[in-house]
Amino acid sequence: MTLMDKESARAHFRQRRAALDAAARKAAADGLADNVLAALPELEVAPGSTVAAYLSVGSELSTAQLLPALVRAGYDVVVPICEPDYQLSWARWYEGVPLARSPRAWVDEPVGERFDHAIMSRVPLILAPGLAIDAAGNRLGQGGGYYDRFLGSLAAAPNRPLTVGAVYRHELVPAGSFESTDLDIPLDGAVTDEALTWFGNQASGRTV
Secondary structure, three states: OOEHHHHHHHHHHHHHHHOOHHHHHHHOOOOOOOOHHHHHHOOOOOOOOOEEOOOOOOOOOOOOOOOHHHHHHEEEEEEEEEEEHHHHEEEEEEEOOOEEEEOOOOOEEEEOEEEEEEHHHHOOEEEEEEEEEEOOOOEEEEOHHHHHHHHHHHHHOOOOOOOEEEOOOOHHOOOOOOOEEEEEEEEOOOOOOEEEEEEEEHHHHOOO
């Protein structure tokens, strides 16, 4: 794959997602849930911990199986809320939580108490959505900028959570497949329906 600018890459990966049928999407969602749940003990993310995930929409790699599986396994789950100035807050997700359409993005969000950035001090793992991730950990987002700013804000945190992007297996691509800039904060890893892969320093000693 040759280097694509971000807009061309977004169009490419959106087109490939649109071509996936319902069976393929369901299988990928099942695999995502299995791989995340299997990895948590080795990552020393114990039940009772809070995991930051995302409430999938459209053709995103679905968390419809993952989120309830995390709750049943004893984890607290928080998902993002789009706030003004492209900032994120967080709200608890549980089965049956009331949802409302965000006024700022094409996503549904839980109705209820919102938590600011400080909640990340007790979150050991963040599962972030993306359109693609390359082997250097660069994440291609939808272009809204919410996660770019959020991940950037974590870069200097003393106890920064592990950051793992969730993508379909064909969206984990070689380094240099799409444009990245100095403002893009590399992820620690990527999880697909096939495996959990670590990048850079996180790859050392990781066998998940």
